[in-house]
Amino acid sequence: MAESCSLFGEEQFTCSICLDLLKEPVTIPCGHSYCMGCIKDYWSLNNQTGVYSCPQCRQIFTTGPALNKNTMFAESCQSILALPGCGDSCSINVSQQVSFEGVKKSVAELKQRLEDICKGTFVKISKKVQDVHILQASNPSPLLPQVKEKFVESKVPTTREEFLKYACQLTLDLNTAHKNLLLSKDNKEAVWKDVALPYPDHPERFVNNAVVLCREALSGCCYWEVEWSGVQVVMGVAYKGINRKKCPSHDHFDWILNFHEQTWSLDVFGRCVWENTKQTKQLPFWPSKKIGLYLDHKAGTLTFYNITDTMTLLYRVQTTFTQPLYPVFWIKVQSRMKLCRMK
Numbered sequence: 001m002a003e004s005c006s007l008f009g010e011e012q013f014t015c016s017i018c019l020d021l022l023k024e025p026v027t028i029p030c031g032h033s034y035c036m037g038c039i040k041d042y043w044s045l046n047n048q049t050g051v052y053s054c055p056q057c058r059q060i061f062t063t064g065p066a067l068n069k070n071t072m073f074a075e076s077c078q079s080i081l082a083l084p085g086c087g088d089s090c091s092i093n094v095s096q097q098v099s100f101e102g103v104k105k106s107v108a109e110l111k112q113r114l115e116d117i118c119k120g121t122f123v124k125i126s127k128k129v130q131d132v133h134i135l136q137a138s139n140p141s142p143l144l145p146q147v148k149e150k151f152v153e154s155k156v157p158t159t160r161e162e163f164l165k166y167a168c169q170l171t172l173d174l175n176t177a178h179k180n181l182l183l184s185k186d187n188k189e190a191v192w193k194d195v196a197l198p199y200p201d202h203p204e205r206f207v208n209n210a211v212v213l214c215r216e217a218l219s220g221c222c223y224w225e226v227e228w229s230g231v232q233v234v235m236g237v238a239y240k241g242i243n244r245k246k247c248p249s250h251d252h253f254d255w256i257l258n259f260h261e262q263t264w265s266l267d268v269f270g271r272c273v274w275e276n277t278k279q280t281k282q283l284p285f286w287p288s289k290k291i292g293l294y295l296d297h298k299a300g301t302l303t304f305y306n307i308t309d310t311m312t313l314l315y316r317v318q319t320t321f322t323q324p325l326y327p328v329f330w331i332k333v334q335s336r337m338k339l340c341r342m343k
Helices: 002-008 036-046 071-082 100-137 145-153 160-164 252-260
Strands: 025-027 033-035 181-183 189-192 211-213 221-229 233-238 263-267 272-275 278-282 290-296 301-307 311-318 326-331 336-339
Touching: 025 036, 025 071, 033 036, 160 290, 189 326, 221 233, 233 290, 233 336, 263 311, 263 326, 272 311, 326 336
Parallel strands: none
Antiparallel strands: 025 033, 181 189, 189 336, 211 326, 221 290, 221 336, 233 263, 233 326, 263 272, 272 278, 290 301, 301 311
């Protein structure tokens, strides 16, 4: 299915909650579409204050929006399922109520628009990469001595073998784990549990969000990899003084900011990067199920990579770190994470 659906643009017909082709698609007021069952389950699990929000753009609705089937999306998805490669057989099985020629024309126009967008994006990326190479290869301007020093002292690895030279073995700190997080015996994995676990009270334990820190404080060049699955995991680094207590506000967005203060992180479900309390980047594509993180504390950079057969740059945070940093994970309902062992 993925091969054929990629021709038409994954985001158009994929539910960002279950990551599958839309089933009984509904479009909520902000314009994002989901499977009817997925968005109902999401609101049922996350709505504790009577406020509803979009899982992608976070727009808040004070009342539960009416969920009506998006007929156009439903017909397009049904047609896509009938295309060769989208199922176990290559037969075409389209409802007689669907005008296949009309859908075919619409999908062809959509495909052309998506191809134009992709071409434009690749041109922009290529231009950015070319500019970086020129900047690294040429002599920096005398007006920017600090930039020259940073490039000389902070050479970023370019291959996974080079990154592994900076690999650090991390362990999750049970004393910080929220009571809805179950840790493995080796403290390498954490999974959300619907029932709170009988952890003893501890001054470093998170009680506001399902968060856990690593024991190790990082202050040099470090590289680690994380596997995740489920609905939503946020990963990054944080100062030791990150807020662990309950947010006094019942506003959903305040709860988000309550976590992100003193953190720099990647939200794999929201496809966005947070720098402290600012959402600074919306990623153009979905992060993979394995993420590489490279920290250069002195240079003030934290870089996220997709790890598949190759390493693909997702985003690089550029800031100034003033304290040691701790790897941090916010693991939401029906989700889990695992610290990979570096080979």
